[in-house]
Amino acid sequence: MSQNDSKNTRVRRNQNKYKKSKVGKIIKRTILGILALISLGVIAGSGVFAYYASSAPKITYNSLSSDNSTKIYDNSNHIISRLGAQNRDYVKSDQIPNKLKNAVVSIEDRRFYKHHGVDPIRILGATLSNLNASSGLQGGSTLTQQLVKLSVFSTAASDRTIKRKSQEAWLALQIERKYSKQKILEFYINKVYMGNNVYGMQTASEYYYGKTLNKLTLAQTAVLAGMPQSPKFNNPYIYPKLAKDRRNQVLQAMAESNTITEAQSQKAQKENIKNGLISSNHTQNDLTDVKEKYVDSYLNQVIQELKARGYNPQAGLTVHTNLDLSAQKKLYNLANNDPQVGFPNDTMQVGATLINPKTGAVNAMIGSRKTDITFGLNRAVQTDRSSGSTAKPLMDYGPALEYLNYPTYQTVHDTPYTYPGTNTQLKDFDYRYQGAITMHKALVESRNIPAIRTLQNVGIDNGTRFLASLGMKFKDPLNLQNGIGLYISPQQEAAAYGAFANNGVYHKPYLINKVVTSDNVSHNISSNGVQAMSPSTAFMMNSMLKGVMNLPYGSGTAAKVPGLIEAGKTGTTQYPEGTYQGYLPSYAVMDSWFAGYTTNYSLAIWTGYDHQFQTGNYMTAQQTEIAQKIYKYEMEYISRNKTNEDWVQPNDVSSVKSNGSTEYYKNGYQSIQTDSTSPSSSRSTTSTNNK
Template structure:
């Protein structure tokens, strides 16, 4: 029977439509449900966790992967974060079955009454379904699939398992996935150290990560945070007092957008290359943890030392002028002001902030920085450009409005600086096992990724002489051997190169006959050449392989005595370790262990230890005598600046190549070997006075002052077979009396008696050969990335 009244007709129509819709939905569900994806991705959850690189003491150095992600179990998630998420996204999460019908009704009423249709009813379970399996398209079929999949998830997983997936998988901006990663990205600390205000900020991100990104949109982010806090209060997750305190809490976001605890980009890249050779693209998603041998205190000291050394060099050579000039007041077409536009394509490096000059006088320069600050620079901050500011000719006033320059905070004041053109590298090694404790490959990795420690093959200059001297000790030379310091001329016929060779001492001074110890202390080129001539270039070329050098990089010519071959700072660190540890070859390595995402150690380094299983490559007596002579380089020779460290156990050698193209200092004590190089990528002179002692040694001193702090002096002790003898310093012969001095000798190579007259090189009589040192066959090629542990 048909209804007789209109309202009865409406009710009947509604019931019929409802039955039809229900039937259709049921039919659709029947068709769709069997086609829903397997939940294996959830039940066997394997997030794409990036590879992370750490220092020995657990400081994050770098991470590599498309996604920033860090897995955290639900048991470790702070209660306040859970509550903030529920308040922001799904307050009835623990009551509904995947689809919140009450929430849908509430959202529908809100949308109808407000007319805005902005209120949603997506549950956390539905978001998990969407993130793992579905697209973001807004169609009826996709929404129905999402609802059905949510119900399926709820039947297969517990609520805590679902929430754990959500907390670890959700995208939160800045390439960060999951709240643990976002906590590090935005605040630089783990979740359990976040305040209520901070968890509310993070909990507000899932709704729209870009819109509410506190870095990009701080006002919108704060408004969203306040909404979450209000919801937390309304749901009684926090009290009124906590709510008000959170509203007043100032924002303290991570200052640097780089996700790391320790700046060691060159180290991180070495590791990335090594791991890529092993595991290929899997490294970007498998969650490997690589622990290096780097120590935070050493690396930070190396960072400071190299940066300051480069700045000091740059300051000595004057200001080159602004990076570019822009026309003041001319706004671009994109609507930004002229100041911001002038700095758009200029990046900050090593704290050197781009800035554009707005006003300039002889006493003050006003600038607008890339981060939007207006700063006045005066006093010592103008030291680099004082001459330019004093120019009376207006045409020479290059520091004027529109000049794009660099400023840097040094102490309490701002200084005008410039990006350097020179480069430098430092590597520090533990000579007892080869562990690399610090490595700086250049001024700034983001500006120049070329690693000047492992990739730069440069001439070592005089820093190579100790290896020639070491070879001569095995041929019967002694520190007291008298050798002529006079000019040498080798004809074109003898050189075989078509031109004569007339090497010079650096200072162009020649002192006649001198002891070998004195020659090394003063870095006399003529003496080094005569020593090499005396022992033979082929013997020396073979001998240096004991230190890890390859013969092919050091051709058998007399110029080898002056360091004309090619080395890397990495090689030099291993070579000088032989002197530092008493004669053992330990290979520098930088990877300590590889750990998988579950904490299982996949590989562990097994370094050879000096005095145990490392091969002995030179006589312990040789290492002692060489160290003794190299200590004199620091005590009275070309590296006396290092005496300011107040230690008696320092040894080393300066190195400067022809025309001051490369500057080196290689130095050590028994606990640390550090090698410093400075030069230009495109070789050119550093300047007439820029020797190893001027350019490289100060960096070494700066580093060692920190690296050796708290480590007591280690006295040099003579091994068995070394005989101390009193000699005459003027002749090198045995002597007695107040003018004599102690020198060290192999017991089989004593000094001549007072009445004997020793010959001079050339024609030096070789009293005999030292006993050959049993060595293992050495691999003299530079380290490949996969040989770094």
């Protein structure tokens, strides 16, 4: 090697040493920087945690145990119900079978006996699980944290904040310091929600299997242990397949935790999911301390609304509702005990909702009659029955006023009509045609053909858009026939008609106006108004719907309250023509509705039979007036001390005399328009006749 080569080699070595030294310094600085950032993050995080923890609510034995209750008040601040521990069977730790404890721990928190309330390893596992959804790992909250959530906080998405998580972790640490693992398990097993308004696993054992926890099989124990994850979808009555899958997950988790053998797990997994279940029709334990049945439907919906908003109804809440107890009791008595109404038997049913149109507050609700089942089917919120002609203001004439600027005296045609593209001919209740008449007259008499011709002019898209502005959205696309029948609930209908009463402003209905959680935090609830239609549209609709009750040829005269300024609409649905000939008379009616309102209240009522195709389960023409009579006597009662105000004519609406009556038009649209749909006279079959 030459002298120059040796020199060059030394230079390269020195350069490499320099580069390595420089890279090493950069790496060292980077690591130190990262460690510094982590340290700062830990310090900052600790500071935030300490700050939030310092304001955490107190957690007491009463809030952890099932002895606390949720109190529900009416709109006059009178307590109407307590949902709480007095209605459940509390079971002490030494009475809880080890197999249930093992099942709960295995599926909910396998490291329960190793952590001190918060489990960093579990949190890391949950994070990895989110990256690999098929791994089946558990969530990040320990059983103790879940107990805190059930006892103090709501499960609402709005409460999933850093503050709440910090306080939840802090309280979990405090609980672990104060109580033994067995006591914490006892609290949890007695507090969890188990579906069907049942709380606590001992009560659930009696409810689902008719026996105490220590008499359950391993498979039945696993069913209960798995239910709190999703009480609705893990319900073995309603979703047996999902309940079986969850049960088997519990059994497999127990085998993996070595609390049972793999053979025991496989044997229990083969057991029929419905093995040992008692009849699903048994009477449920009354979960309230109120014995008056007239509040059941309302309370049922309050509970559903609490859950929908993320609150645990058992978490020691104070719930203020919009319930007018006097109006509720009157509505209940009309449906159950008042001979003036004239129900023909105890089988015929009812669903009704009373709303304040100015706010959306639900003041009263009845979901059934002549039943002993607590919190049973609430027909006031069911959407499986056609609303008949009460759909006409909502889908046909309301959009025509709003989008086409029809005057109330718009000419419409009551002439033979066949649905486009079919052989189905539409008929009216009297099987007659009146030719060219006004929209006002067609609505008052509830004639079908002019309504459907109007909807054709409006267009399905506009009709659907108008309904959506009134809080009604549908899974399947609507069609022309929906113009004389929508599948909506009495609650939806009362709120929609309330927009007519409230100058076109729609409020989503709500039952709860304030919730105070056990940590004394108040959450106020209201419904923001939406301008669903112009005030002129609402006023002109009111002027027409007054005639339904006031004019001698109106379809709703039986609902009229003497002297009261009100408006409303009837609705009936007939059985499909020709389908049930032989055992149904020609006058048989399947459903009867009435929706009416004043400036103060909106009330919608459905009447009919649950099993409308069973022999004898139909209504006569006279019985269709039962819904109107309920409206009349209820509205008369609740309007006694209220102002009797008329709707004020907007500045952009003018009036004109026509055939002795006052008609209205929006300024600039006085000339009488004609409906553009040409009459159809095809020979064909006929469709349902609604009134």
